[in-house]
Amino acid sequence: MSNTIFQLEPKLIWEQFANLNAVPRPSKNEEKVIAFMMNFGNNLGFETFKDEVGNVIIRKPATPGFVNRKMITLQSHLDMVHQKNADTEFDFDTQGIQMFVEGDWVKAKGTTLGADNGLGVATIMALLKSNDIPHPPLEALFTIDEETGMTGAFGLKGGILKGDILLNLDTEEDDEIDIGCAGGIDVTAKRHYNEKSSVHGDIGFEIKVKGLKGGHSGIEIHKGLGNANKIMNRLLYTGSKYNMRVGALQGGGLRNAIPRESWCKVNLDKTHEVAFLEQFGLVAEDIKKELKVMEPNLSIIIAPSKPSKRVMGLGAQEKLVKSIYAAHNGVYAMSASIPDLVETSNNIARVQVKEGEILINCLTRSAVETAKMDLANALKSTFELAGFEVEFKGFYPGWSPNPDSEILRITKGIYKDLFKEEPKVVACHAGLECGILGQYYPNMDMVSFGPTILGAHSPDERVSISSVQKFWKFLLKILKETPVK
CATH class of the missing domain: 3.40.630.10 (Zn peptidases)
Known part of the structure; x- marks a missing residue:
C-alpha cells in the first residue's frame, strides 16, 4: 500500500x-x-x-x-x-x-x-x-x-x-x-435439469463476457450499464439456433452488484461451426456498438476448448434462456413524486448452471412497497412459467x-x-x-x-x-x- x-x-x-x-x-x-x-x-x-x-x-x-x-x-x-x-x-x-x-x-x-x-x-x-x-x-x-x-x-x-x-x-x-x-427483496429462482451425455464428435467453446464497469445496483442502476448475465443470455439465445448446448455457466455474484463478468462452456455440432461463429460475431459486435458509450471496455470472447462431457437437455436450456430474456433488468419505473429518482428496479445479479442445478439471483428494489412486490411477482411468474421454484427472502423496508x-x-x-x-x-x-x-x-x-x-x-x-x-x-x-x- x-x-x-x-x-x-x-x-x-x-x-x-x-x-x-x-x-x-x-x-x-x-x-x-x-x-x-x-x-x-x-x-x-x-x-x-x-x-x-x-x-x-x-x-x-x-x-x-x-x-x-x-x-x-x-x-x-x-x-x-x-x-x-x-x-x-x-x-x-x-x-x-x-x-x-x-x-x-x-x-x-x-x-x-x-x-x-x-x-x-x-x-x-x-x-x-x-x-x-x-x-x-x-x-x-x-x-x-x-x-x-x-x-x-x-x-x-x-x-x-x-x-x-x-x-x-x-x-x-x-x-x-x-x-x-x-426497500428491497431477493428473488431467487432454482430448478433441476437433466444432464445429457455430449454427442461424439461435438466441438467445445468457452465464451467470456468481461470488461464491464459493474457497480452498485441501487446507486448506478439508472446509468444503462451493461449486465453480463443479460449479455451472455443474448449470446446463448443466438447459439440456440444452431443446437448449441450449455455445459456450465457462471455469471455475476453478489446480489447488490451489477454483474461485470460471465463465463460459459458450450458444445456444438461441428457441421454448424462456421455459421455459428459468423452469427456469434455479428451479435457480439451489435452488443458492443449498443453499449459503446457506457461500456467502452466490454470484451466478448469465444475460443475453442475441450467439449463438456455433460450438457443441458434442450428443453431445460430453452426455458433458462427464454426466462432470463423475459425477466426485467434495470429501471422498471421512475418516481412520479420525486424528480429523477428511480422508484423501482431489478438487478439480475447471478446466474449459475452446474451439475444439474440452475440458480438465478435477483435483487428487486423500490421506494413504494406495493410496486416492489408487483415487480417481484412479475419475475416470479416469469420464472415459474419456465419450471423454476421461486423464493422471496432478504426483505428490508x-x-x-x-x-x-x-x-x-x-x-x-x-x-x-x-x-x-x-x-x-x-x-x-x-x-x-x-x-x-x-x-x-x-x-x-x-x-x-x-x-x-x-x-x-x-x-x-x-x-x-x-x-x-x-x-x-x-x-x-x-x-x-x-x-x-
Whole structure:
C-alpha cells in the first residue's frame, strides 16, 4: 500500500481507514473486524460492547460545554463488498486492501476499495480517537452484514441505543443529504435439469463476457450499464439456433452488484461451426456498438476448448434462456413524486448452471412497497412459467422521508453556510439501514450523508480526497451545532 495515504488530510480519517482496510471484512464473516472494533473501543477506555448479533456499540462522553446537548448516534456498517477483476490475484480472507492515490482519488489495485462504508466507519473512529474536537455525547453504532441482507440492523433490538439523532454516514454524493431510501427483496429462482451425455464428435467453446464497469445496483442502476448475465443470455439465445448446448455457466455474484463478468462452456455440432461463429460475431459486435458509450471496455470472447462431457437437455436450456430474456433488468419505473429518482428496479445479479442445478439471483428494489412486490411477482411468474421454484427472502423496508425533520433543518443550514449553496435533499434508490433502525427507534431523528464515492461494489471503486475533506468539515460543524436536550 502507498504510504501517501497517511499523508492525506484529514490524517486522522485516512489513518483509521488504512488500519480498517488491513482487516478482512466480508459480509457474514465479520469476526475479525468485530474483534478489531471491540479492541479499538476498549483501548480508548470507552464503554464498548457488542449485541447478540455482532453489532458493535461504543459511547464517548461529551466534551466540556456540550454535556447538555442531544446525544448523536453515528452509524456505519463494518462489512464491505468483495469484488476483484478476473486477472487480479488477491485473497480477501487474508490480505489487506492495496490502496494507492491517483490525482484526487484513492483507489484499490484490482479490487473493491471498501470506501463503502469504510470511510464512514473510519470517520467515526477518528471522532472517537480525537481529543481536540468539541462534540455532544456520541454513540457509535457499527452494524454487520449490511451488504447481504442488513441482518445486523434487523437484529438490533429496541432499547439498546440512547441517541436522539442518528447520522448515517453511508451515502455517496457530497452535495446530498438523504432523508429516504428504497426497500428491497431477493428473488431467487432454482430448478433441476437433466444432464445429457455430449454427442461424439461435438466441438467445445468457452465464451467470456468481461470488461464491464459493474457497480452498485441501487446507486448506478439508472446509468444503462451493461449486465453480463443479460449479455451472455443474448449470446446463448443466438447459439440456440444452431443446437448449441450449455455445459456450465457462471455469471455475476453478489446480489447488490451489477454483474461485470460471465463465463460459459458450450458444445456444438461441428457441421454448424462456421455459421455459428459468423452469427456469434455479428451479435457480439451489435452488443458492443449498443453499449459503446457506457461500456467502452466490454470484451466478448469465444475460443475453442475441450467439449463438456455433460450438457443441458434442450428443453431445460430453452426455458433458462427464454426466462432470463423475459425477466426485467434495470429501471422498471421512475418516481412520479420525486424528480429523477428511480422508484423501482431489478438487478439480475447471478446466474449459475452446474451439475444439474440452475440458480438465478435477483435483487428487486423500490421506494413504494406495493410496486416492489408487483415487480417481484412479475419475475416470479416469469420464472415459474419456465419450471423454476421461486423464493422471496432478504426483505428490508424503505425509509420514508420526513421533510419536517429538525436535524434536516439544521444540516441544510450548516451546509449552505459552509459551502454557499443549497444541498440536494434527496431520497436514494439504494438500501440504507435507516428504514430498519427507524422501526425500532421511531422517535430518533435521522439523516444520511457522506463523501463522494464512485464505482461502489466494483473494482473501479474510488473516493474523492477533496470530498472527504468537505465531508469532515461538514460533520464537525454539525457536532458543534447539535441542539440542546
